[in-house]
Amino acid sequence: MAAPALRLEPAPPVLEARRLTLDYATDRGPVRAVEAVDLSVDAGERLVLLGPSGCGKSSILKALAGFLPATSGTILVRGRPVSGPGPDRIVVFQEFDQLLPWKTVRDNVAFPLRVARKVSRAEARDRAEAALARVGLTRALDAFPHALSGGMKQRAAIARALATEPDVLLMDEPFAALDALTRRQLQEDLLALAEELRFTLVFVTHAIDEAVLIGTRLHLLSPHPGRTLAMRDTAHLGLAEVGSAAFEELTREVHTLLFGSTRGHV
Numbered sequence: 001m002a003a004p005a006l007r008l009e010p011a012p013p014v015l016e017a018r019r020l021t022l023d024y025a026t027d028r029g030p031v032r033a034v035e036a037v038d039l040s041v042d043a044g045e046r047l048v049l050l051g052p053s054g055c056g057k058s059s060i061l062k063a064l065a066g067f068l069p070a071t072s073g074t075i076l077v078r079g080r081p082v083s084g085p086g087p088d089r090i091v092v093f094q095e096f097d098q099l100l101p102w103k104t105v106r107d108n109v110a111f112p113l114r115v116a117r118k119v120s121r122a123e124a125r126d127r128a129e130a131a132l133a134r135v136g137l138t139r140a141l142d143a144f145p146h147a148l149s150g151g152m153k154q155r156a157a158i159a160r161a162l163a164t165e166p167d168v169l170l171m172d173e174p175f176a177a178l179d180a181l182t183r184r185q186l187q188e189d190l191l192a193l194a195e196e197l198r199f200t201l202v203f204v205t206h207a208i209d210e211a212v213l214i215g216t217r218l219h220l221l222s223p224h225p226g227r228t229l230a231m232r233d234t235a236h237l238g239l240a241e242v243g244s245a246a247f248e249e250l251t252r253e254v255h256t257l258l259f260g261s262t263r264g265h266v
């Protein structure tokens with residue numbers, strides 16, 4: 001028998017949604033939040049979901065995380081359909097209360113490693129300390145969450161997520177509740193971490209400048225119910241390009257696509 005021809009199959013996307021439609025049950029019947037959205041994220045990409053408040057960004061992220069069942073459509077991780085949460089997808093939320101208040105920062109990061117990754121107590125501790133060092137929280141290892149600023153809480157949540165080494169990191173407006181200076185610092189630090197660790201990211205925001213800065217690709221969503229409006233490649237626009245003509249032009253174009261006018265801001 002002849003040897004089978006060697007064929008190199010392209011690796012499946014890390015995360016994929018096909019024709020994702022999401023309804024909520026309400027007293028007055030189902031409310032459609034998201035309609036027939038396709039998305040696909042390759043290893044090392046940073047996909048940003050961008051759209052106005054209420055367009056279904058959080059719903060998409062929750063569905064990708066496995067917390068919200070799809071009304072129709074499919075979600076795949078590395079080509080495998082998934083229907084519930086798993087340690088391959090970890091979410092960082094906007095809210096500052098994601099940490100367990102009765103555990104130290106170190107134990108907050110170590111705990112999911114023990115549960116989800118089943119590593120030993122000593123290894124969980126080492127990995128937690130390494131992850132917290134990466135986000136600049138070494139001095140807060142023994143602190144309890146109530147003693148942290150909002151920015152430090154979000155850093156701890158990012159460390160906790162990264163320590164589990166998910167296939168894809170999901171972030172839902174993680175910096176939206178921070179003051180402007182802290183937000184910019186965390187954006188810069190997230191980009192530096194992405195540069196270093198090359199993780200795969202789906203990042204939700206309603207802020208156009210944040211989307212252009214963080215993303216390698218933008219997925220624009222229409223107002224309620226969320227449908228795909230446009231895609232834009234933004235891998236060439238990072239920190240060094242902030243304020244440049246190219247950055248400003250894309251920001252204006254995205255604003256026009258979302259709001260039909262270049263006047264005013266969200």
Ligand SMILES: Nc1ncnc2c1ncn2[C@@H]1O[C@H](COP(=O)(O)OP(=O)(O)O)[C@@H](O)[C@H]1O
Nearest residue numbers: 024026031033052053054055056057058059224
């Ligand atoms: N639990 C819920 N029950 C009913 N409707 C909901 C629920 N959660 C969200 N929605 C509706 O779904 C739409 C999308 O919400 P969401 O995904 O939170 O949007 P975004 O994150 O873009 O602001 C909104 O119109 C919202 O009112």
Ligand SMILES: [Mg+2]
Nearest residue numbers: 057058059172
């Ligand atoms: Mg939201």
